[in-house]
Amino acid sequence: MTPCFNEMFQDNAVRPPYAGLQGWSADMPADIRLAKQAEAEALFRRIGITFAVYGEGGDPDRLIPFDMFPRVFTANEWAKLERGIKQRARALNAFLVDVYGRGEIVRAGRIPGKLVYQNDAYEKSVCGFIPPKGVYSHIVGIDIVRTGPGEFYVLEDNCRTPSGVSYMLESREMMMRMFPDLFRENRIEPIDSYPDKLRRTLASVAPAKCDRDPTVVILTPGHFNSAYYEHSFLADLMGVELVEGQDLFVDGAFVYMRTTEGPKRVDVIYRRLDDAFIDPLCFRPDSMLGVPGLMDVYRSGGVSICSAPGAGVADDKAVYTYVPEMIRFYLGEEPILKNVPTWKCGDASDLKYVAENLGDLVVKEVHGSGGYGMLVGPKSTKQQIEEFRALIMADPGNYIAQPTLALSTTPTFVEEGIAPRHVDLRPYCLVGERIELVPGGLTRVALREGSLVVNSSQGGGVKDTWVLAE
């Protein structure tokens, strides 16, 4: 494999964004480091921030390791990332409005209708309904990896309810508490406006029928959900109510929340619940987590739901390959952030390439998740590769293939001291009346040496992410 890009050291020199961390890390005695690390862990444990990042499964009460070595971007690097992320969020929302409306992109032959309309996440019950401000995905989490100084790739988009933002906020909080000097010596862009921005974004998509200051709530599946901590954390920071399905009810044309002072009308619901569970009268009739009648109120303009039901069709793995096409089609622009090159095994010529290069590729099931139904060519035996080849040949349309990327590394505190570990980045783009995001995002780090897997279920941790001011 090609050597990977080290974000701090290049040609034995420290890259400028990390200059402020060179002395800090070199001068820190081992005992101080261990004490600080223990302090951080105790703090995380005490505030109860224990949960799995979206879709990873595993023990919901597991503590995700926190690494104190920050990950740093320059103002310039971030400016480009920010433009690319906003561009992508705009295109994804334009796509959603289109495929639930006239479907111009399908009619124009730029994306196959089958991929969209027969997709499990395509929700025909919202066809013809345009949500307020034309926004389906209000919080777009875009997973990005880096392979060189100016080389960034989008791994996947999360248009439903991406989680992990509480880790972004808590990691910063933790660093500021433990190393206040670092924040005096370096000009680091603040991120603490995220809850305000999120609240403003949600309020900006209140339905037209709302003629006062909108009442916003967060709808959670409950305390047994792996991201419950995050739900209550965000509700707290935004100053809005955290509710479960049973706290809400439909009366006539509106949704109300039960309060000690009587029913209160709700205008915007930030739901952290999958489409299938939000209304037993429209989706799964056995769901006890949702609000009966909610979809009728939503579709008649009585309440807003964020993300809008049906948004998931934009973040499907097979649809992902068409996002650059969406950017060209809807915005008339060239994509600023690249997709990872992807071969669709359903195409004869792509399949030929994949078959000839299986040993070098990562092959994924189109609708699979959590690492199931996946082949990592360079890490597989000949026999595993041949077994997987048979699976692909039996149903080529169900597989896509990508090159194994040499993910960048950043210095990370490990038992022996400081060593490079692979990282990714998930920024959270807010889409309402305006499109905005706080500088940075959640950096996940693969703590195991050589590992490319940043998932917390496989030994991943988190870091504070810095964007330096100009």
Added chain:
Amino acid sequence: MLLSVDHVTHYRYDRPVRGVVQSHRLMPSRFDGQKVLDWSVTMTGGTMGSAFRDGAGDWVQGWTVAGPVDEIEVRVKGLVQTTDLAGILRGHREVVPPEAYLRDTDATAPDAALTELGQLIAAADSPLSGCHALSEAISAAIAYTPGTTRVQTTAAQALAQGQGVCQDHAQALIAAARVGGIPARYVSGYLQSGQDGMDHEAAHAWAELFVAGIGWIGFDPANECCPDARYIRLGSGLDAQDAAPIRGISRGSGAEILSVTVAVQTQEQ
């Protein structure tokens, strides 16, 4: 044909419930084959939500009833002028792309037998004659026998046991048509079925199949025909549950006792 409808759904709870929420699709569809002269839906003690026309062209009306309540009646009454269009859904406005009706649901998932029936589509001279052949095959394969299936019976189960009612015929036809690449959906409505008044058929269901160049066409394998002037169309969905004219839920522990009467009669012109 001038058809009158009187459809009463009565819910009784053995213990009062704290509230009821329902979503109705009880308004006749707007298309060239039917014209509503008079229509009303009432719900005892109910508050109406804002109604809207959904992407499939169905009129959706939400209702809530505040409890405690131990008895609720939903009554549909009206008069519709119908025209025989040989099953073709002409002049119906909708925005859901036909391809969205190629998706399976649990109730319409094909098994080997349904998959084999689906081959009739490709074997025919044209998609249209394939649809007719398939509808006839479903009529022959499932004998109309009330009481042999339940609401939850799937298309595959009904076909395997060879008996069922209109819901089973419609779901089996939908499942097999989708195998053959024909977008297909479940339609709920009313049927005027003779002076003797076969009440169990008055609340009826059939299938619509999409044939390129023509559009949506109704097929009623239970009666071995295409819908004509005796039919009133209400709404559609991917399967029986998705197309149900009334979906509802009650809050509380009271057990529900349901009784339904439907009368569909021809009126003097």
